[in-house]
Amino acid sequence: MMVCGLSTRLLNICIASFCKSRLLGKAEAVIIDGIRVGVIPDVVTYNTLVHAYCQFVGVDAAYSVIHRMKEAGISPNVITYNSLISGATRNRLLSQCLDLFEEMLQEGIHPNVWSYNILMHCFFKLGKPDEANRVFQDILLSDLTPHPATFNIMINGLCKNGYTDNALMLFRNLQRHGFVPQLVTYNILISGLCKAHRSGQARKILKDLGESGHEPNAITYTTVMKCCFRSKKFDQGVEIMSEMKSKGYTFDGFAYCTVIAVLVKTGRMEGANAFMEQMINNGIELDLVSYNTLLSMLCKEGKFEAAYKLLDEIESGGLLCDKYTHTILINGLCKAGNIAGAQQHLHYMNMMGFHDNLVAFNCLIDGLGKAGRIDRAMELYNSMEIKDSFTYDSLVLNLCKDGRFLCASKLMMKCLRDGMILLHSTRRALLDGLCSSGFTNEARKLKLKFRLARMLR
Structure with a gap:
């Protein structure tokens, strides 16, 4: 036997x-x-x-x-x-x-309790939170003892189905009844609050977590940090990263690049340079995302000679630049008013085999329009096979600035026929321009088209 x-x-x-x-x-x-x-x-x-x-x-x-x-x-x-x-x-x-x-x-x-847990998860996954809650009540009313995973599934499911307040209430009620949440429970709730754009509440739960005796991990911090950045609370996001560093958490290239990109975006070049230097000193090998972040920083500072040297460094290091890399440079050149340099680099992009360059074309069209070369922008627009709402938005706005309201109106009509609705500020600028130039009938027709487009969406 x-x-x-x-x-x-x-x-x-x-x-x-x-x-x-x-x-x-x-x-x-x-x-x-x-x-x-x-x-x-x-x-x-x-x-x-x-x-x-x-x-x-x-x-x-x-x-x-x-x-x-x-x-x-x-x-x-x-x-x-x-x-x-x-x-x-x-x-x-x-x-x-x-x-x-x-x-x-x-x-x-x-x-057993896992049978109910799985069924509850299924209802949540299919967007049926009421049915999931009934399964949860069955567990509580039965002889079964709920597992911590039962509460985690419930909190996670409520958050993912848009019931973040209910998830928070359940969390507090469970605590009052003696449930001691583990780190994973806190992380689930923090993630749900962050996805609901409630960074303040997420930071409060993070504080509660620290007071509970549990130590937040890298996932906890990274979730809240990204939420702060998405909510444009940049200082708070950088503070959380600093707290992570003080507690000895290791950072990968992606985490560093996230913070560097935010610092560049908010014009804090000194801080961005410090983080980039720290990243290199920590022996983190730069990947293409890291290089693109550095390239963006150089373009924003107007250091185009250094940007071109960086391109050479990327290619000599064995990495292949992608469309985004080249587009960063084209956008930077356009914003600096170097339209000729941007056009030249777009031509280089085409020679390198990058043919679907919609974003790069849009940057150049916007740059040409802002430089007062709207006819050249229209020529470039006519040569494009694919256009999107950004293409039209830039052209319409720059045509309005040039006082060519009828031309802008025709372009807007085409945009609406293609199922795109431009930014409210662009539509307002065009309607105001048409009315002030005496084209009231054209403005009336366009208003009607806007209403129809909204009804059909």
């Missing part, structure tokens, strides 16, 4: 290894070979197979294993059905989840 038990255990270890490597055919062959030499598979054997089929093939293939289990005289258990329900949830198959749950009950198998 000991030999048989040990052999089945070894069989299960072999099958688990093959399943993890996605070699399901070999796992099946091991079961057949095991039966031939007298090693009898057990429920763990088949549950391992069910889980692997759910992950790598599909729920139907996994479900077929149940019939083979029964033929071998082995009854599926709650773990079998949990794997199947989880697989159906992964594929957003709600009706199949409910059918499997019902079948489990009919087979006399009692669902």
Whole structure:
């Protein structure tokens, strides 16, 4: 009996290894070979197979294993059905989840807390928070003891379905009833608050986390930091990064570049240079994203000679510049009024095989318009195969500045026919220009078109 038990255990270890490597055919062959030499598979054997089929093939293939289990005289258990329900949830198959749950009950198998957790997650995933809440209430009213993951699923699901206030209330209520949240719970709530653009509340929870005895990790800090940057609370974002550094967290190139880009955007070049120097001193190898950030910084400072040297450094270092790299330089040249240099670099881009250069074209059109060369901007516009709302927005606004309101109106009409609506400030400038120039009928027609466009959206 000991030999048989040990052999089945070894069989299960072999099958688990093959399943993890996605070699399901070999796992099946091991079961057949095991039966031939007298090693009898057990429920763990088949549950391992069910889980692997759910992950790598599909729920139907996994479900077929149940019939083979029964033929071998082995009854599926709650773990079998949990794997199947989880697989159906992964594929957003709600009706199949409910059918499997019902079948489990009919087979006399009692669902455990994980069965309910998976079902609750499925409802949230499919945008049915009321049904998920009913499952949560069933857990609380049953003899089952909720797992910390139960509360995490509930808080995460409420946040993702737009019920951040409810998630926050649940979190506070659970604390009042003795629930001690772990770091993962705090991270889920902080992430939900950040996605709802509630950076102030997220920072308050971060403070609570520090007072709870748990230590925030890199994920916690990075989430709040990015939220502050998105909310344009740049000083607070940089403060959080400084706090991370003081606690000894290591930074990758992406984290450094995020902060450097923000500092460049807000004109704090000294701070950006300091972070870039620190990044290099810490031995972080510069990737293309890092180089693009540095290039943007040089262009913003007007150091174009250094920017061109950096391009040479990127290419000599074995990295291939992308469209974004070249577009940064073109945009910088346009903003500095060096239209000839921007045109020359756009030509170089085309020679290098970058043909879909919509953003670069838009930068040049805007630069030409602001430099008073609106006819050249129109020529460039006519040569473009693809245009977007930025193309039209720049042209219409610059035509208005040049007093060519009828031409701008025709362009706006074409834009509306193509299903694009430009910025409110651009539309207002055109309507005001038409009215002040005596083209009131044209302004009236355009207003009507704007109303129709809004109704059709």
